[in-house]
Amino acid sequence: MNMTPQTRRRHSRSWVNRLLSDIPLRLTIIIIAFIWTLPTVGLLISSLRPQNDIQSSGWWTVFEHPFEATQWTLANYQRVLTTDAMGDAFLNSLLVTIPSVVIPITIAAFAAYAFAWMEFPGKAFLFAVVVGLMVVPLQMSLIPLLRLYTQLDLNGTFLGIWLAHTGFGLPLAVFLLYGYISSLPEEIIESARVDGASPMMTFTRLVLPLSVPAIASFAIFQFLWVWNDLLVALVFLGTKKEVTVVTSRLAALVGERGEAWHVLTAGAFITMVIPLIVFFALQRYFVRGLTAGSVKG
Amino acid sequence: MEEAAQHEEQPSKAASIFTTGPLRIIASLIVPVVAFLVLRWSFIFMRDTDANKLLIGLVALFIGVGAVWALYLITDNLVSLLPQRIGDTVRPFVFVGPALTILCIYLVYPLVRTIYLSFFDARSENFVGIENYIFALTSPDMLIAFRNNLLWLVFVTGFVVSLGLVIAVMVDRIGRWEPVAKSIIFLPMAISAVGASVIWKFIYSFQPSPRPQIGLLNSIVTALGGEPQGWLILKPWNNFFLIIIMIWILTGFAMVVISAAVKGVPAELLEAARIDGASEVRIFFGVIIPYIRGTLITIATTVLIMVLKIFDIVYVMTSGQNDTEVIANRMFREVFVFRNFGRGSALAILLLIAVIPAMIYNVRNIRETRS
Structure with missing residues (x-):
């Protein structure tokens, strides 16, 4: 915008x-x-x-005597916050979302740096794989992962859903950050190397701080994606009140209390508060992130 | 990033521990084990404790993020202990390895496994050949799902792109109120599909006749002298009432992207057309649309891919009842309601096949820009 x-x-x-x-x-x-x-x-x-x-x-009748x-x-x-457990769900959403944003960004930034500025066998092929995986529908992964999680006892845990969101967000994150990191001027990276900086130092002190705009765009996209997601939450967290997030809680309320609009309207607004704040506060990044991320599977 | 600042002191400290004699090797073995134990402990702590959730959250965040960083810093340090030539060969994999591992576990392995499972029965025990695909492509339920998905694809994409385009061209001319108008139309994009569904479910709300209509749509209909309807059970029109929700969500997104492209149309081109006496309508079709064709195609493809996997709206609004089923919702129900993993897998594969053209296009694109 x-x-x-x-x-x-x-x-x-x-x-x-x-x-x-x-x-x-x-x-x-x-x-x-x-x-x-x-x-x-x-x-x-x-x-x-x-x-x-x-x-x-x-x-609309409120406007008769506003x-x-x-x-x-x-x-x-x-x-809705107390009896209908929306308050707990709100905390759970935060608990799910924040690590689900930070972890993929970290992992993707390292990978993007390697793809952009390091040489290794199979690089072009591996990058093509990452790009190809970007549009794979995540429905693809649900059944095998569900079974894997059952074996590892990860179903219904926060750790499980963090990793799931990390996996599903990673191709896009690598792709976006690669686009930005690979366009940094070669002289900067080269001069750091000449000064004796290790790749790790170049990455943490130079590349990461310079990549903040790209990271911010992806962070906002991923934040909203995870916060608003229903499918991954239903599959890997379930609907138990201790772990469930706002979206699946609200979906459950629709089922349980079909026409109780006083509960549903307030509940729906609670799910929307954080995205709306992000929307109004960070509009420019928001648009950039959403546009860039729209291809995600 | 702030983490970078916090962690940059660590490598040097860690390095000094590692470089003191034979302790190196031991440390290099112990550190990952300890890290793992800490993670394991924190995991159990987080799962079983009744402690304040915020506290758990902070601990989780700290350990989760710290562990990821520690992983990289420790392995990088280990690599620098190797002879330089080998170290240089291995180091890129320190950077790229974790990402590739996660991609393999979460996307590549499941992909192969799902293809495999789609040829087995409900409990993945007996090989059934292409039976699941025959079900997916011929059963009456699935045919309805396919028809609905097609309706979604055609109507959402058609309306979103054309409405987005028309609004983009219009807001381009209203001067200083443009950002406000765009924000308002873009806003639904921030809301979850579940939230949007509740919003619209309220609009479609229906009460049997003598009671007052609290749903906006029915109250408009009754005010105009019509009979109130249960819109969501009204076959086959109920599909369109769901489709409207997606159009409401996505139009702003298309509008914003197209608007950026419309602003890129050179002013001279428009001036020249106006001097030649072309009407605004002709300029729209003859100059603007051809100029931004690429953007329109990109947006249409993006919307197609999003709509193909439509799940949340159907799940919340109707659960696929009354002939509103779509493929992704059916896939969810096959797995979680009917416990038929074979059919669920086959449906997932059909979704995958549908996006393969986009996949090929993306990969080819990236190949070209890199070479």
Whole structure:
């Protein structure tokens, strides 16, 4: 998303002309933006309404008396966080997500450096394999890994899901970081070598700090991917309350309490809070990361 | 990265321990063992303790990340103990080895294994030839899943790319409100498919007639004099109500990428067309679209691959009931509900076959740019 001030060309048409063609244009955009926001706004408003109100009238009726305090409540959040175990799930999500971002980045950065600046037999082939694995649907891996995890007693553990997310995120991470690291100027790497720096030192002191933009983009992509993931969480963590994450908890709530909208709306909003914060705080990286990562299997 | 700063002191310290005489070899053997034991202990601690989750999280993060770094630093140190010529040959594998190992365990081995399992029965005991594939390609349930996947592919890709393109061209002309409009339309991309499904399930909510409709769609329909409907059980239209969710999520993504390409169309080209008296519509089809064709194809392919594996939305909204099944959801159900690993594997392989063209294209692309 282009967040810089508008510097691009202006249309060289007379202002009357522009005004006439701009009004319908702006109106269309406003309508589209309105339609796109409406579902989320409806959810947010509903999550703040008392249970009885939600069940007896549409959320848009709040606008009849928007400042009447009895219309608003935080009870739904309180309830979904405690009774419906969304609070625990939220912590679990953090616990799952953070290492699932940091570990693949570390491993991928080392590999990307080797692919970019070291010589070893089979390099081109191995890199082609990494690129090929990027679009492999992760459904491919589920059954064999499930059995492997059963043997190793890793099912339903955080360690198990960290490693799974590491494995599934790795091809993309290597690919993205390789793209960045291989484009660093050769003189820098070469001069470090001449100064007697070992490859490890060159990597930790020079290449990693220089690669922060690429790492940040991937980190945001992976963070959102893991946070929003349902399939991997269902398969490797399961739905037990002690380990389950927000997405699978919410999916379970949909099954358990089909039309209890006071619970579901508040629950859904809790799953969205962190992604929305990331979205608004780091928008530029966010877009770059998502665009780059969209090919992930 | 901050870890780099924290850890950069370690190699020198570790090196000084290692370089003192025969202790080297012993240390080199003991350190990994100790590291493993610490990991094992922390693993059990994390699994069994009732301690505060945040504390466990911090411990986990510290040990998890520390262990990964320690692994690299220790092996690198061990390699530098080797004679230089051998060390230089081995070192690249210190850097690339862990990644390759994980890829083998998590992607390459499962791939081979899944192909193998797809020729066996439900419990992977008896060889059944291509029976699972015959089921996957001919059973009535699966034919519905294929039809639905096709609907998803055609409608999501079609709408996402064309809506994304039209909106991208439009927002390009509204001046300083452009970033705001783009943010709003892009926002659903940040939300999980599960969250989005709940949002839309609420919109489609249905109450039997005399009760007030709290779902947006039914209340609009009744306000216009229509009968409220259970949209999610309305065959075959229910598929389209699910498809709309994916369009809502992905349009902003397509719009942002296409918008960057649209900004790359040279101003002179547009000016020239305008001077020649071309209408805005003709410029759109005659100048802008041909110029950004490459981007449009990339976006379409990306969306196709994402949609092919669509799972979450169907799982949450309908679980595949009322003829809304898709391949990925069926695969999940085969494995976790019916416990049929043979069929599950065959379905996974079908998904894989569908992405092979993209795989070949990517690999060829990378080969070309490298040579």
